Structures are given as C-alpha cells and as structure tokens.
Amino acid sequence: MKTSQLLIPTLREDPGEAETVSHRLMLRAGLIRKVAAGIYTYLPLGLRVIRKVEQIVREEMNRAGAQELLMPVASPAELWKETGRWDYYGKELLRFKDRHERDFCLGPTHEEVITDLFRREVKSYRQLPMNFYQIQTKFRDEIRPRFGLMRGREFIMKDAYSFDCDEAGAKVSYQKMYDAYTRIFTRCGLTFRAVEADTGLIGGDVSHEFMVLADTGEATVVYADKGTYAANLERAELRPSSDTDAGPLRPLAPVATPQRRTVEEVTAFLKIAPRQLVKTLLYTADKDTVAILLRGDHDVNEVKLARLLGVNEVQLATPEKVQELTGAPLGFAGPVGLKGRILADHAVKGMKNFVVGANKADTHYVDANLDRDFSVERFADLRNAQAGDPSPRGDGALVVAKGIEVGQVFLLGTKYSQKMTATILDDQGKDRLAIMGCYGIGIGRTAAAAIEQNHDEKGIIWPFPIAPFHVHLLPVSHSEKTAEAAANIYSTLLAAGFETLWDDRDERAGVKFNDADLIGAPFQVVVGDKGLADGVVEVKHRKTGEKARVRPADLLAHLRTLAPAG
C-alpha cells in the first residue's frame, strides 16, 4: 500500500485525552479515533491490526474444532428474562424498545442466544461435543470507559460456547480452549499468564483468566515464584499459617490514642509494627453486620468474605452504623466486649499481645489476646495475598504483578441450560441438560495489550504477526534513481509476501523516519541516493534498532533471516 492511499493521521503531539501508553500511541499513530466515550472508529491501520488478531484467533479456534457463526447484535428481552439476567445484569446492559414497544438489548455476551439456538437445533448426544464461536462487536454500557480500546463500551470480542453431554466431556472442551488461548496469545507475541479466576456475573464453577503482564494493567495477579500456581488477587487462596508469636500473655490494658484512627496513625503513635495490631472492620451483608479481624498489615478480600457469608456482596458499615454498634466513632472498633458475630482471618490466630480498638473514643487496648479477652466464631481465609506469602500449592512464595485481562475461559456447568431447558437425549434415550463452557477474548484489548508490552519512546514496536505492515519502505531522496529503486523493491517485497507500506509522500526524511518509528512496522527499508551510490539500501530492525546495509538483490534473504518463520 502507498501511504498516499491510506488515511494515517499521525499526531506529532500527545493528545490530551490519553493517559496510558497504548491509548496515546493508538491515537498518535493514526490507528483509532474516538466517536464518543468508549466508542471508536478503527482507521485503516488500526483495522489491519484488528484483522490480524482476529485471523490468529480464527485459525486457532478452527484448529481446536470450534465452528464459526455470527449472532445478532440486538437480542430480545424474552431470552434474557428466561435466565434472569434481564434483571441481574443492571445498567451495563444497554436496553431499548423497537417501534412495537418490545424490549431489546445490545448483546454484552451471548449465552442466551446461543443456548436458544442449541436447544432448538441439537437433539442428540451423538452430535456432541459442539463448540460455536463468533467474532463480533459487543456493547456493555460501562460505568467508566477508559484507556481507549482497553475498556471501551463498544468492543470486538471473540466469544465461544461449548456444549457437552457430561462433565468429563466438558472438561475436555474447556482444556481445548485453554490450550487454544495459550497458542493464540503466544502467536500474538505476548508475555502472559493464565490465572485462576473468579466467575463473577457469568457464573460457573471453574475459570481462568489470561493476563498480559503489564504495569498499566487494571487487574492484580499473584503467582508462585517456584511453581505453576497463579491466580487473580480476588481469588488467590491463602493457607492457614502455623506461625505463632512467642512469649507469655501480658495483661490487657487500655491506652489513650487521641485522634489516632488508622492503622498507620495508631502504630506510629504506639511505636509498634502494623503486624502487632489487629484491625476490626464492620461489614454489612444483607441485613446482618459482622466484625472481621485482620492483622494490621493485611487487606480484606471482599470476594472471599461474601463467599464465606453466602451473599452476593458485602459493604463496609457506615460510620453511623459503626457508632451504633461499638459506641465509638470510626477508628476505635475492637473485638473486646463487642456484640455480634466475629470472624477472623487465619493470620490472627497465632498472634499474641496485640493492639485492638477499645470501642471507646480515643482509646485502644494493648496486649489483647484471643479467647482470654474475646472469642472468635470462626477463622477463615479473608484477606488479599501479599508478595512473599507462601503459595497455597507449596511451590514457593507469591509474587504480585499487574495484568491486562485479554481472555477468560469458564466452565459453566448447567447454569444456562437448566434455566433455558437446553436438553439432549443421551444414549439411554433420556433427557440430559447440556454442560456448557464459555470463552472470551477481547480483540481490541489484545492489540492494546501488545502495545503496552511493545513500545519505546519513539512509538509502537509491533510483534511481527500482528503488525499492520511488515515492512515500511522509506524513499528518502527525490531523485529518479531512488524512485525507481523504491518501486522495484516494493514489487519484490509484495511478491515475496511481505506486506509493505510505501511512504510515497513528498516529505522530508526526518518526517518519514519519525512516522515509521511511531507506526512501528517491524522493519524499515530506507532507499536513498546516498546508499544507492554504494549499491545498497538500509534495513532497520525497529525492535533492536540495528541497521544493516544490504544490496537490493540480498534484501529478501536478509529480511527472511530477521522475520519469524510463517
């Protein structure tokens, strides 16, 4: 392609609206333009990247035995009411009425639509397993869209749905997708990890998220430094520790802590370490309030707490509620003399002579002790993992990292097939609920994640398989000789299968070099009178910055040594 035939509106300056690297570079390199919050147009260059990612996904899904179809963007409320998600999904589901006043929504995901198709069309276990996928635009009316394609409201997603007649088959289907995802993100040139994950609104039993490791990621993951355990922070399990503080129990004593409310303030004032304090958090779950005890340097994990209590969500009690229950303002709650349920994190169990709030303004207790001064209903895993915590699988210590979630796989079980009565006949001629799995990949997010992981101060450094062009051809002199050489090289590259962007603009060399670095094709081929006088052109490897002078006749061979196979 010639540059003059494509709209590639590169920006010299950073757009004010963009914060993250990928968002900034996608705008500057002319890949996308915003239409409304979280809604973008893919410009020619951006679309080429999207198509590359889609093609890799398509090939690997097909290889894994999935079949492609395409479902509608709009779906009728009836299907969503069958599963109850018309009510549960909340405002993220964009709803509207058609001219007959019938309720519709824009699909944020397609379990309902595919399950409806399946129950109508598939009758026998002999037809299973089946796995349907599509690559389609989704709409989720995000509370806060941000970071360009990273979290849009409208976004392109590959979603797949597997149907099996038994658990064992469903696990095989799940594993196939897990393996396909591993191949996909590897082919895209990404550094990623699959982590155990919570299932959230989609529901189900088992789930893994595929996380591209990047500091700008919105998700926090932990993984074992000497093994394979890896999990989303909200999911990461922690085993009870056998650590026990040494020494005799000292008598409980109140101490004045004027205006010291937070762990930092209290421990600094008493000149102790945060791990010698037990903090008391009051949570409301449905109508009940429970007190949660945690070691001072630990953070509560609300997902674990909600699961333990068997509720959908928990909320920190309001300051008024805290006052009512403890008789003290916020910051002085403690377990001694506190009425109601008291749950504690495992880490509290081995502690001795610790500091707690006294349920009295400006007062704490020192040398509080379990059982002697108060009792705990139950010890459980209630906190977030921290760097250095032992892995629950015993394979070393946990490392904490930031990640971008580019894909997630779920073993759904019968959640949807039950609600929508999607049954098949088994080999006994009996009706059985289909066992389902669902599998998503954010296409645009994957492209954005690739930029987060592959860039420098000059611009994008595309991994070869998803680059919009393989070679950026840059004629830098205005002579006939250079023009002719560039034209020859262009047709040679094309014939050899190198997708080439030919910068035929009447621009100065510096402008072309800078745009080429910004756009980030893996290779730049510079043609100019200077080199041609010596019978050579220059090849610059964008990633390493290495430049080589090669004869035009040797150009293809040279590029082939640098380009990855395939």
Next chain:
RNA sequence: CGGGGCGUAGCGCAGCCCGGUAGCGCGCCUGCUUUGGGAGCAGGAUGUCGGAGGUUCAAAUCCUCUCGCCCCGACCA
C-alpha cells in the same frame, strides 16, 4: 453514582482572577529555496470561544442552568 478537572482554529495550549469584541506553536493552502532524523523565507485561510438563558452600553471573561469529555473511587470482560 460520589469527589476533582477541562471544553477557545485540525492538534497542543494562552487569554478568564481584573469585561472593551480573540492569540501562540504545530498542522493546512500558495510561491520560492531546501531535501538522510519532525526545513527556511514570504504570503494566506481557518473560530456559533461546548450549548441555552441572564447581568451589562459591552461577555471567551461575571451569574444560572445544561451538554460533552478526562482523572480518582465504587463497579466490571
């Protein structure tokens, strides 16, 4: 939804506090010169100052309402 901020030329911004009829850089157009890391000179075009209402002789500037966008939080793939 809570907190903070911003809407002025295609992009990045100044002007606003202290009202007097809009400016800078880049980009864009024309010409000449230049031409291997974002050229120089000369000339030129471009604005409902987000929108509506109000105050005033006079509003980008002050007041009210409204819309959009960005950031932090809660929420979520």
